[in-house]
Amino acid sequence: MNTPASQPEPRPLTTSVRYLAGVGPARAQALASLGLTNIGRLVAHLPFRYEHERAESSIAELEPGVMSSVRGEITATRLAGRGRKQRFEAVLMDETGRLDLVWFGQPYLSTTILPGMRIWVQGKAARRGGMLQMPHPLFELLDADEPDERRERLRPIYPASESITSRQIERLIEDILPEAVAQIDDHFEAAYVRERELPPLRAAYHMMHAPDSPQQIAEARRRLAYDELFMLQLAVHLKRRHVHEVLRAPVLETSNELAARIRCRFPYQLTAAQERVVSEITRDLARAIPTSRLVQGDVGSGKTAVAAIAMLIAVANGHQAAIMAPTEILAEQHHAALTELLLGSRVRIGLLTGSLSADNRIALLAQLAAGDIDVLIGTHALLTETVEFASLAVVVIDEQHRFGVHQRAALRTKTQDQHSSPHILVMTATPIPRTVAMTLFGDLDVSIIDELPPGRKPVETRVLRTAQRADADALIAERVALGQQAFVVVPTIEGETAIGVHDVVKRLSQGALTDARIATLHGKLARTDREVIMADFRRGAIDVVVATTVIEVGVDIPGATVMVIEDADRFGLAQLHQLRGRVGRGSQASICLLIADPKTPDAQRRLEAMASLSSGFDLAERDFEIRGPGELIGARQAGDMALKVADLSRDLELLKLASKDAASWVKRSPRLDSPADVILRRRLRHTYGDALGLVDIG
Numbered sequence: 001m002n003t004p005a006s007q008p009e010p011r012p013l014t015t016s017v018r019y020l021a022g023v024g025p026a027r028a029q030a031l032a033s034l035g036l037t038n039i040g041r042l043v044a045h046l047p048f049r050y051e052h053e054r055a056e057s058s059i060a061e062l063e064p065g066v067m068s069s070v071r072g073e074i075t076a077t078r079l080a081g082r083g084r085k086q087r088f089e090a091v092l093m094d095e096t097g098r099l100d101l102v103w104f105g106q107p108y109l110s111t112t113i114l115p116g117m118r119i120w121v122q123g124k125a126a127r128r129g130g131m132l133q134m135p136h137p138l139f140e141l142l143d144a145d146e147p148d149e150r151r152e153r154l155r156p157i158y159p160a161s162e163s164i165t166s167r168q169i170e171r172l173i174e175d176i177l178p179e180a181v182a183q184i185d186d187h188f189e190a191a192y193v194r195e196r197e198l199p200p201l202r203a204a205y206h207m208m209h210a211p212d213s214p215q216q217i218a219e220a221r222r223r224l225a226y227d228e229l230f231m232l233q234l235a236v237h238l239k240r241r242h243v244h245e246v247l248r249a250p251v252l253e254t255s256n257e258l259a260a261r262i263r264c265r266f267p268y269q270l271t272a273a274q275e276r277v278v279s280e281i282t283r284d285l286a287r288a289i290p291t292s293r294l295v296q297g298d299v300g301s302g303k304t305a306v307a308a309i310a311m312l313i314a315v316a317n318g319h320q321a322a323i324m325a326p327t328e329i330l331a332e333q334h335h336a337a338l339t340e341l342l343l344g345s346r347v348r349i350g351l352l353t354g355s356l357s358a359d360n361r362i363a364l365l366a367q368l369a370a371g372d373i374d375v376l377i378g379t380h381a382l383l384t385e386t387v388e389f390a391s392l393a394v395v396v397i398d399e400q401h402r403f404g405v406h407q408r409a410a411l412r413t414k415t416q417d418q419h420s421s422p423h424i425l426v427m428t429a430t431p432i433p434r435t436v437a438m439t440l441f442g443d444l445d446v447s448i449i450d451e452l453p454p455g456r457k458p459v460e461t462r463v464l465r466t467a468q469r470a471d472a473d474a475l476i477a478e479r480v481a482l483g484q485q486a487f488v489v490v491p492t493i494e495g496e497t498a499i500g501v502h503d504v505v506k507r508l509s510q511g512a513l514t515d516a517r518i519a520t521l522h523g524k525l526a527r528t529d530r531e532v533i534m535a536d537f538r539r540g541a542i543d544v545v546v547a548t549t550v551i552e553v554g555v556d557i558p559g560a561t562v563m564v565i566e567d568a569d570r571f572g573l574a575q576l577h578q579l580r581g582r583v584g585r586g587s588q589a590s591i592c593l594l595i596a597d598p599k600t601p602d603a604q605r606r607l608e609a610m611a612s613l614s615s616g617f618d619l620a621e622r623d624f625e626i627r628g629p630g631e632l633i634g635a636r637q638a639g640d641m642a643l644k645v646a647d648l649s650r651d652l653e654l655l656k657l658a659s660k661d662a663a664s665w666v667k668r669s670p671r672l673d674s675p676a677d678v679i680l681r682r683r684l685r686h687t688y689g690d691a692l693g694l695v696d697i698g
């Protein structure tokens with residue numbers, strides 16, 4: 001190891017990078033743009049991969065200007081020059097030749113590198129007056145008994161930028177590594193990490209930056225990944241404790257009589273899965289602990305009915321309920337469906353979307369605050385609005401899997417008392433792998449509707465090339481002739497870069513479907529026009545709806561049996577599955593045609609997956625394989641989670657361990673205020689304090 005003769009005072013982790021050798025204003029600027037402002041940030045800047053260093057060369061093989069390493073014996077040394085120009089020179093020989101080594105301004109090396117020693121050096125050689133010279137090489141003294149094999153080194157490759165290279169960062173980190181690592185305090189006790197077969201934090205950082213072997217990298221990663229997952233789970237469990245022990249929700253009782261009365265309103269019997277989830281929810285609602293439950297159910301599994309029952313329980317108990325949808329079309333559909341469901345009852349329903357006129361909105365908000373509206377339906381805009389409820393008891397967030405902790409925290413403020421909170425249900429059709437759900441929504445309980453209403457037939461799915469479009473048109477015509485209905489979905493309204501709504505309408509009405517009733521549906525239509533079209537489509541007065549993805553989620557037209565998706569390679573797997581879920585909701589066999597000439601292997605794999613898999617769960621797993629968890633989670637949340645080392649698709653075992661450990665930690669020290677928690681608490685607040693609104697561990 002490179003050991004300077006005298007150990008200078010270690011520089012604190014907060015030392016600015018500007019004080020490091022070789023860092024001038026420009027380099028400091030370049031470092032700052034990567035967030036690397038001080039020594040502590042530098043050690044925390046981890047390599048994202050490693051390269052096996054080119055095997056060692058013999059001296060004869062050295063190429064000027066190429067980074068290489070050689071080993072040999074020091075045959076002579078000398079100190080030359082004076083003052084700042086002083087340099088240390090050494091001659092290195094191997095069986096093939098001679099290399100001159102030179103270091104400027106490090107005279108103490110003359111006591112470290114001595115004639116007769118065997119040494120390994122690494123650097124770029126240059127020709128100087130016929131001699132081969134290597135200025136400022138990295139070096140390691142070799143033990144006399146070290147086997148004379150040419151070694152490989154694992155070179156860390158760092159995230160870098162246009163103005164600073166990985167190599168330059170590597171040099172700086174090499175410089176500060178020993179002194180910086182020595183100052184890192186472990187937030188766990190030695191016994192704690194030993195029990196879990198994890199290395200201490202200092203060792204982990206050291207091994208990350210300067211590994212001796214791939215095993216060391218794996219070991220270091222495991223520790224750092226564990227820490228990330230533990231912090232995340234700790235935040236989640238603390239939050240959960242806060243919700244459980246500090247916040248209070250209205251207690252909503254469900255008598256048998258009420259349960260029967262609500263069920264009477266539905267024109268069908270609930271499936272066993274729906275019943276099970278309803279009973280899980282009613283049990284939650286009867287407690288003063290605010291519910292946070294994720295209801296997962298594939299497209300068409302009947303989540304709306306479950307949501308409606310929860311809302312009606314709130315209303316029956318004298319409180320209000322709200323349901324939020326991701327699109328106006330879906331909010332309008334919920335409004336229509338609930339209005340029908342509650343026909344002749346005393347339940348008062350309101351619809352709040354961006355399309356509401358200013359006057360109507362003011363009136364609606366006043367009714368809401370006065371308690372004159374029982375069930376409010378709206379878009380997610382509800383969250384950001386100054387909407388006040390008289391007594392909000394149940395909130396349903398429909399068709400939302402990218403719904404993070406922030407939004408739920410915002411919801412909890414919709415009640416007057418800061419210690420009161422509504423019960424919250426999150427409905428999602430995008431099946432989130434359990435492990436991801438646990439991480440993302442760790443403070444949610446999960447219910448799964450794992451059964452479709454009876455009589456559903458899987459949607460046959462076929463992939464067609466664009467040249468086969470006429471086949472799709474013919475199929476639509478055939479089905480329309482039988483009195484069935486079709487959706488055609490296109491990526492854009494105008495069709496500048498892809499096929500548009502109007503292109504399709506023109507093609508169909510001038511070709512295969514001259515007599516059919518065709519309508520268009522997209523985000524630029526006025527609310528009233530949209531509502532008329534949806535109502536007409538539902539009652540069979542329209543045969544074909546050509547739409548953009550405004551119909552992607554939730555839209556429920558049981559008579560539609562054909563879904564044609566144009567330019568299907570432009571859509572993600574979850575999106576395609578959602579779109580396909582718009583058909584196959586009645587008892588007739590449905591078909592989905594994906595029209596595309598896929599341009600990438602991933603697009604090809606997505607289309608193949610759609611054709612071969614029908615369950616949303618299987619598709620989500622496949623999606624996870626193709627894209628990894630990042631996309632599923634959404635960039636924002638991936639950021640919130642601050643997972644840099646841990647990889648949810650790979651570190652599942654570690655996640656389970658971290659979650660279990662975090663749970664028992666919080667149980668033992670619910671306010672993180674024991675002396676052993678000091679560092680942990682500081683780091684947790686640093687990472688998650690604001691994001692999770694951990695108000696009670698201030």
Ligand code: ADP
Pocket residue numbers: 268269270271274297298299300301302303304305429453454554556558585
């Ligand atoms: P999603 O889970 O996708 O939100 P919906 O709630 O929109 O599903 O329900 C899909 C369709 O299934 C609707 O037409 C709904 O009326 C119908 N449905 C829901 N539950 C049942 C059931 N138990 N039996 C028969 N049809 C049902």
Ligand code: MG
Pocket residue numbers: 303304398399554
């Ligand atoms: Mg739905």
